[in-house]
Amino acid sequence: MNERGRVGMICLIVAETSLFAVFVVAYLFYIGKSLNGPYPKDVLELPIFNTVCLLSSSITVAVALGALRRGALRRSGLWLLVTIVLGAVFLAGTAREWYRLIVGHGLTIGTNLFGTTFYSLVGLHASHVIVGLVILSLLCVFSFSGALRREDIERAEIASWYWHFIDGVWIVVFSVVYLVGR
């Protein structure tokens, strides 16, 4: 079962990588091609705090799995909870950023090519964060209810791969949108 789960998850991650790659290519290709403002350099701010939250959530989920491996179920649940909170803070940060861009600067998906590619790429990533949070929440609930046991460590690990993947994608999105594209 676990072998199957591993290969299956790797396949899913390959397919998702391919999906993201196309949005990244579109973003890179359309940098500087907007016919009207607002332009990235005028409105984008580096989401440092957000990035720190999301990246450190990869560490906390690993700590949670370490606890699960040792059989410390409560501790594992708590670290999962911390992971979820970090993910939720990231989402809230994205929401704040979008609010500022939409209301403050009037940048929507239909404003220009920057808006089109920015909201789709960051939005695609955010939607994956939401899916990841659902998975983590299930794990968290299960660990407190006692349904997640030490024997399930390999399954939980496979689920955590998805979360690590989402973090990895963010490094690419961050570099492309906030470093290259600004």
Add this chain to the structure above:
Amino acid sequence: MSVRADTMTSRRGAEAHRPLLAVLHEWVVTVDHKRLGVMYVVSGLVFLVVAGLEASAMRLQLAWSGLHVVPPGTFNQLFTMHGTTMVFLVGIPIVFGFGNYLVPLMIGARDLAFPRLNAFGFWIFLFGGLLLHFSFLGGEGLYGGGAAPAIGWFAYAPLTERAFTPGNATDYWNLALLVAGVGTVATAVNMVTTIFTMRGPGMTLGRMPVFVWEIATISWLTLIILPPLTAAQIMLLLDRFLGAHFFDTQAGASAVMWQHFFWFFGHPEVYILMLPGFGFASEIIPVFSRKVLFGYATLVAASAGIGLVGMSTWAHHMFVVGMGSTLNAAFAASTMLVAVPTGVKIFNWLGTMYGGKIRFGTPMLFCCAFLFQFLCAGLTGIMLSVAPFNWQLSDSYFVVAHFHFVLIGALLFTIFAAIYYWFPKVTGRMLSERLGRWHFWLFVIGFNTTFLTMHVPGMLGMPRRIYSYPADRGWEIWNLVVTLGLPLQIIGILIFVINIVISLRRGTPAGDDPWDAWTLEWATTSPPPVYNFEVVPVVSSRRPLWDLKHPDDPDGPHE
């Protein structure tokens, strides 16, 4: 053996007496890879008939200059639906359907790795297909009559933007293929996982049947190249519903980007369809030549090579876009490179037949025709990879003839071969050889009358996707011949359907291994029990059944 046959008959007898609703319910809720495989292939064949009828209407319209068989708008819908259906709802489900049915049996597994995911993949594909065809009724929304999408199967931007195709027809195309694509990716995940984690005892990668290798290759390909289409379709959705500008040239965007994204999917897609066809041929030709497959390792390596190189050839569909000579040269070169591993395969099959004791059963007949026609398709493919030649003939009927030689002359012929070959395993009964021969000869003559001839009006400059043409171009007689091949193919298909219906009821009982074959699926009963194998045989060579039948001369030492 007789005990097995008895239980088989009694099981079939029991099935016949159960109420229809119970049987139907069983098929709907099933997660068995064999039933899902059968449903994939059957729905693919139904869509084949639908899309074939659409093609027939087009051919009648083009039979002579100035005809008005269908209205011009309908003609555009017909070629869009024909192409889309054939690629997404006929080709993909049939090859993955065979993969579904055969892969676990060939590698000695109980089922696929994720049976419920498999059922999900099938149903979402089927409803995607139905959604596409619902557009005939609902394409214009509530405001008008029905209309199918009329954007061509590759749906070039900016034609697909809201400004140029109002109404919902384009959205049906977009959404239907998006959900069907999700199903295909799910199936690909399943196939890769099954092949790499669930092989039976002794079934090393180097002993897998070539068909399983082909399915592994196309599943990897699917994982890499199908999501880009999904991504492009999400972009199109955002453009059409949220006012984004991905392909909106008015906002500074590039419509050519859609072409790149689409063909990055669209070209490897041809290999996804064609490689399993090679797999069918590689299973059938050795059995009917009574020889071991010639050059197993090179054949497998050639498939992997086609998969890898095939991902870097997409822009040869775009030579006339004006990419510049550097890109043109690069894509021309990579396209010609694909011909090398493909050529290797032709020699694998010829080498297998050479010196063999060939039995010309119906599956073998289709494979022989496949060899000739596929060679022809490959040669016109190399012609078209030469960019200047391509400038002359791009978007002409020469191109149409070329890819129909690939998809019918090669793929459909191997699919027919596969159906004649594995029908006994699936149903327990043989298809009639006499009707099979009629089917073969009518279809091979009809196909070549239509598509060999079709190269000529293309050379004479007849563009594709035109509704009608003036009388002074000298195209009429060629088009008439092209259309005259049609009835032969239709009668051929009709005989095929009749053959299936009759053989299901009255065909000769097949027994476990009617062809004296060598792969594992023939080791179990026909049809196989739900659990596939009572005891999974231990495999020690590429021909496990040969080893079982000839314990004195096993294959292993010779490999």
